Amino acid sequence: MTTCPVPVAYRVTDRWDETHDTVTLRLEPAARWLAPFEAGQFAMVYAFGVGEIPVSVSSLPTVGHGLAHTVREVGAVSAALCRKRIGDTVGLRGPFGTGWGLEAARGRDVLVVAGGIGLAPLRPLVRHAVAAPEDYGRVNVLVGARSPGDLVSRVETRRWSTAYTGVTVDHPDPYWRGEIGLVTRLLDRAHFDPASTAAFVCGPEPMIRATARDLVHRGVPADRIRVSLERNMRCATGHCGHCQLGPVLLCRDGPVIGFDRAEPLMSTREL
Known part of the structure; x- marks a missing residue:
């Protein structure tokens, strides 16, 4: 392209x-x-x-x-x-950069986990999956945010009727009646077969790392967990090196990569 x-x-x-x-x-x-x-x-x-x-x-x-x-x-x-x-x-x-690669999820359960504004890049993927339920298994959308006021796409999220949608916040306001705590707590309520699931995760890096490791522990293969990483991208052509994460230039090789590739890089303090 x-x-x-x-x-x-x-x-x-x-x-x-x-x-x-x-x-x-x-x-x-x-x-x-x-x-x-x-x-x-x-x-x-x-x-x-x-x-x-x-x-x-x-x-x-x-x-x-x-x-x-x-x-x-x-x-x-x-x-x-x-x-x-x-x-x-x-x-x-x-x-x-790279896309989510939703075509690889065809016939599988789809699990989307978003933290804060991380739901925005996942929104086109979710829209496609809920609009074509015959192409995928069960669709799960799990969303976490710092507070109710930090949730994006609140109206649209309620319209994803063909998906199981769970929402949680870290710091509720007096009017919040939903879940409280880390987004990983919602995994127990989601409906997916770990052996036949394609997962897509976007949000703050600690949340990505914790979610992906939890999914691997549950049996989802690391190469079927796609994560979107952020760095300071300036040239967007792979020449300036500002977005380098180990051997990966995220503007060229990412931002979406498999967790099997991302996990050792995200675990290294200097990177």
Whole structure:
């Protein structure tokens, strides 16, 4: 697949607040489309005059709808993107990196585990799986967040009626009536056969590591646990080395890789 090395202008056609510091932008090309994205891949999203950051696609184009990217405000570029309004323009380079590879899950139980904003890159995968129940076994979506106010896609999550969906938070507010604790606690309530499951995990690295190790302990093969890792991606072409994790350049070889490959790298303190 050919990626675009220079930013292409995209216009914001819709936006909505996911949480107090997280925004989803729906984007349509001002002149031409980039090459098609796969769920799990990312774009370098450019705020003109400020800079660019890597953001995974959180919604693939459909009839009448463009790409969507979910951005959390953590720095100057992400803050500038979160301030964008309908009609504003951003730049996109991409697509970059590896996808989730949902086709390998065909005929298997699907287990999706997300921490915080990690649900956003998994959203296209879940949408596809729940829309085609005849292609997969049981679909489970487990979501964890720091607090109820940090949960993304709260309305859409309730619409995934063909999937078992579990949600938990670390710090409940007075109105929370759901589960409390780590997302791994929800694994006991999910419905999947470890020997015939494809798992997809995205979130903070400690959560990814704990979840994947728990799944391996339960009998899910490490090479069927796909994880999405984050590093400081600058060039997105595998040349600058800022996203290096041991021998892996995540902008080129990731961000989605098998846990069989990721586990020894995530276990090394210096990396």
